[in-house]
Amino acid sequence: MKQIKKIGRGCLYLMVGYFLWSCNVERNSNKNALQPNIVLIVTDNLGYGDIEPFGSEIIRTPNLNRMAKEGRKFTHFYVTAGVCTPSRASIMTGSYAQRVGMDYNDRDGNVLRPISPYGLHPDEVTVAEVVQQAGYATGIIGKWHLGDQKPFLPTRQGFDYFFGIPYSDDMTQVVGQRIGERLDGKRWPPLPLMLNEEVVEAGIDRNLLTKRYTQKALEYIEAHKDTSFFLYIPQAMPGSTKKPFASEKFRGKSQGGPWGDSVEELDWSTGEIMNKLEELEIAEHTLLIFTSDNGAPMGEDLSGMERGTNRPLYGRGYTTSEGGFRVPTLMWWPGTIPGGTVHGELVTTMDLLPTFAHLAGGKLPDARIIDGYNIWPLLKDTASTQSPYDVFYYYHQEQLQAVRRGPWKLFVPLEEFSQHPHFREGEGHEPLLFNVREDISSRHNVAKANPKVVEELMEWAQKGRRDLGDTNNPGKNQRPPGKIENPVPVSMK
Numbered sequence: 384m385k386q387i388k389k390i391g392r393g394c395l396y397l398m399v400g401y402f403l404w405s406c407n408v409e410r411n412s413n414k415n416a417l418q419p420n421i422v423l424i425v426t427d428n429l430g431y432g433d434i435e436p437f438g439s440e441i442i443r444t445p446n447l448n449r450m451a452k453e454g455r456k457f458t459h460f461y462v463t464a465g466v467c468t469p470s471r472a473s474i475m476t477g478s479y480a481q482r483v484g485m486d487y488n489d490r491d492g493n494v495l496r497p498i499s500p501y502g503l504h505p506d507e508v509t510v511a512e513v514v515q516q517a518g519y520a521t522g523i524i525g526k527w528h529l530g531d532q533k534p535f536l537p538t539r540q541g542f543d544y545f546f547g548i549p550y551s552d553d554m555t556q557v558v559g560q561r562i563g564e565r566l567d568g569k570r571w572p573p574l575p576l577m578l579n580e581e582v583v584e585a586g587i588d589r590n591l592l593t594k595r596y597t598q599k600a601l602e603y604i605e606a607h608k609d610t611s612f613f614l615y616i617p618q619a620m621p622g623s624t625k626k627p628f629a630s631e632k633f634r635g636k637s638q639g640g641p642w643g644d645s646v647e648e649l650d651w652s653t654g655e656i657m658n659k660l661e662e663l664e665i666a667e668h669t670l671l672i673f674t675s676d677n678g679a680p681m682g683e684d685l686s687g688m689e690r691g692t693n694r695p696l697y698g699r700g701y702t703t704s705e706g707g708f709r710v711p712t713l714m715w716w717p718g719t720i721p722g723g724t725v726h727g728e729l730v731t732t733m734d735l736l737p738t739f740a741h742l743a744g745g746k747l748p749d750a751r752i753i754d755g756y757n758i759w760p761l762l763k764d765t766a767s768t769q770s771p772y773d774v775f776y777y778y779h780q781e782q783l784q785a786v787r788r789g790p791w792k793l794f795v796p797l798e799e800f801s802q803h804p805h806f807r808e809g810e811g812h813e814p815l816l817f818n819v820r821e822d823i824s825s826r827h828n829v830a831k832a833n834p835k836v837v838e839e840l841m842e843w844a845q846k847g848r849r850d851l852g853d854t855n856n857p858g859k860n861q862r863p864p865g866k867i868e869n870p871v872p873v874s875m876k
Contacts, residue, residue, distance in 0.1 A: 418519070418744060422656060425674055427552075427623070428691065429621060437711040454671075454724075462708055472485035479733070481851040485864055496550070497550060497570075497571045497872065501866050503530055507862070523544070534865060547577060555574045577873070585875045592620065617676070629648045657715070731755060733755030737757040741759050742759065793837060799811075813830070
């Protein structure tokens with residue numbers, strides 16, 4: 384009888400143990416369903432036509448092909464600036480760079496340089512802080528470029544972990560010496576590689592950046608496979624140098640020259656991340672996004688591949704052209720995002736923060752304007768195709784140059800400008816109107832045939848100026864950048 388009672392108690396313990404285990408499994412399953420891992424890969428200056436899913440016939444990108452086949456391609460995905468710093472500010476804050484004061488400053492111009500007193504204001508709430516507060520581990524591996532001084536570093540902006548460089552890979556000590564007194568060039572340090580807030584290497588080998596970032600990303604994913612994590616991978620390549628860098632395995636191998644070598648290594652890197660997610664059996668609980676911070680600068684020969692291509696879009700990176708603002712974007716989430724699908728409505732990098740907040744169960748920042756939208760319905764549903772945007776603004780630094788609404792993009796008349804993708808000096812007094820859906824290369828100005836559209840978009844332009852400002856005229860809803868006194872070079876101790 385005693386033996387039977389022991390067996391009975393043993394069975395009861397087993398049943399209770401199994402019940403608790405199954406509840407835990409269910410809780411974890413629900414947690415993963417509600418709080419997916421998020422991996423965001425942002426390349427540097429990659430053009431719309433630089434990868435096979437968007438038309439490249441020269442550069443080989445088999446892993447991105449797979450991503451497109453198994454996920455969703457976005458053909459009207461926009462950044463908010465044609466250059467690095469303001470574009471990345473929008474990724475972090477969900478707002479136009481003009482709103483958060485990261486579009487231009489008198490010391491640096493439109494991108495932050497080493498030893499700048501400016502950076503993303505610590506009071507801004509970043510996408511990393513939003514998901515961190517929802518219980519996520521947060522890491523950044525790659526290029527930051529939102530301030531190299533300690534109050535502005537990723538570790539002060541919601542990231543638990545930072546491995547990478549604080550600004551662009553072309554901002555080296557050699558370049559600084561060539562610049563001289565301007566921009567404190569003589570004080571620029573050797574290109575620093577940082578771990579959290581410390582410089583661990585100075586004067587790094589840029590040929591190894593993609594390879595090293597990839598290895599660190601795989602280690603990070605492995606270490607956090609049992610929790611919800613947000614991993615931001617702002618790659619340094621193809622970058623801003625005339626000849627991008629690549630490791631020995633890829634150097635000299637692409638038909639696209641050094642630019643192609645660099646892009647093909649980025650494709651390899653993305654494939655390694657996809658494989659790691661599958662190996663760890665967390666791919667079905669992970670949203671993976673691949674995009675660029677702005678379009679390719681392109682070489683003197685616009686039909687060549689010297690510095691990438693935005694074809695068939697019009698224009699170079701660093702401008703308000705479609706080629707500068709519309710970037711190649713892929714999203715992959717096996718079992719959730721329908722495979723082999725294409726989304727052709729306007730969405731932007733400003734939508735990442737509200738979308739990630741929704742997926743993480745986080746709260747949007749209070750008492751401030753967020754310009755982006757939660758586009759989760761557009762990711763998971765093949766039927767939801769309408770853009771959430773009434774209007775989208777194209778700024779060059781502080782100047783509003785163009786407005787898009789629906790298929791229409793209007794370049795507003797300007798008295799003067801420092802740079803423009805369509806107007807030359809002495810031009811710009813008449814509006815330019817393009818239907819960027821039907822006229823993908825922006826060749827046909829149809830302003831005269833559509834006066835009501837021009838009038839409507841000019842009214843939206845005025846609304847944008849009042850809200851976000853325009854040259855020498857502050858907007859009513861702008862916030863300041865961060866600024867400190869006496870910035871110092873980021874150097875090894």
